[in-house]
Amino acid sequence: MKSRLYNIHQLSYDSLTELHQELQKEKEDFVKENNQEKAKEIWIFQTIIEIHKLFHNSFKLLKDKSYYKGWCQLERIEINISGLKRHLTYNKKDFFLWHIEKSIKNLQVIFPYRLFASMEALKKKKECSVCNQEISIRNPCGHIIGEIYNGEMCHRIVTEAEVLGISLVENPGNKYSVMFLKDEKTGEQVDQYNYHTIDYLFAHIHSPFEIWDLEVSEREIKKSDYGNIGRNDKCSCNSGKKFKKCCGLKIGGKYPHYEFIVINPTDETLLTNTLKASR
């Protein structure tokens, strides 16, 4: 079966969908025969296909400058990979999964998001997704969360819950809930983030499976970065404060410098870009 995914990175989105459907039929047959091992094997391959489909999507969305939607697809992939790793050990060449993981990690570094909303919830009743039995903490049904039964991953379905609140966090359990501003006049959501670095990268990569990498180095903020500004001059960031009480305080701090290593650069600009940390 592994050979059917040998060239998975060369398959189109539609071919991936077709293959997923074929595997679904085979899986249903194995489940009817109660061949749990084979059904689980197919679940593994279907999950790899889903990851590839999501990666195709995220690439397209980011290329089209739909940044937040692309980010959500990347988050979905990260969750799927985490579930998959429990059942599959792979090396760097297998199914291009390492390339996908590394790309996501690199993109997380250069994405501008830092603050997230996080729901606080109280879960009062849960059911098992396999047997639909209500979960008793002392005498559970025996199906283990994350394991594969009948070709599907076991999870819990919350049937009674209460939302306690929303908090702002920097390290959310999942990273979907990005904070956006709202236009006070129109009530419309405003995307206030600067995606220059993402655009810069995507101008130089042309397909999801083109190899690229990110090299990060550390630089120090120097007085000369601000030109000839005096300590008592108004700060150049337009805060209205004196330089010494505003950006001047950042002198000596460190910020990341990013270099992208790509195979097939466009002629647009040099392949280096520096971002002043807005910490």
Add this chain to the structure above:
Amino acid sequence: MELTINDSNDNFETWLNKEFVTADLKKLLADKSILLIPFENLRDTPNPLMFPIGTENVLRYFRENLPASQTIDICIRDEDYQEFAFYSDYKRLGNFLIKSVAVAVFVNILSAYVYDQYIKEDDTKPQIQIIDKSTNTTINNHISNLTGKKYLEPTHIKFSVTVVDSVGKSKNISYEGPASEIDDVLKSLKDYEE
């Protein structure tokens, strides 16, 4: 990494005499050497007793791995069990109350649990090194610090253990920090082994 060790007034007797512990529950928990105890009044809710999401998994793992000489249970009636999910990426393992005779076993199982659940996966993830361009060497600074992005940190865990000795005296050890430090943290528990 934040590790705090304090004297504690909590022991098995104080917990089993709490108002919410019914006579049947008390009987059930009487001879247990490890208890998962609830958070109390974490938020203003009608039932103020709650456990962190993932408690089901922790309890199962301990039950599967404990030797016959030690036993674990959860200090709540089945019908009163509820769990909170704060969705910050700190993995809360819970509050444990353990007899000092169970320390050695507890340390081994908790260490294995943290490894299986978190460290093993963290170790397989791509790492981003920060390079010193002048020397072409790696700088000892994590990418999460340099970029100010906490979600790039490796998995962090949070738990608290109260160890009760044979005369009922207790010490509480609380930890909040990287999962990878678990073995160093659990070493401090071994001082209270009997």
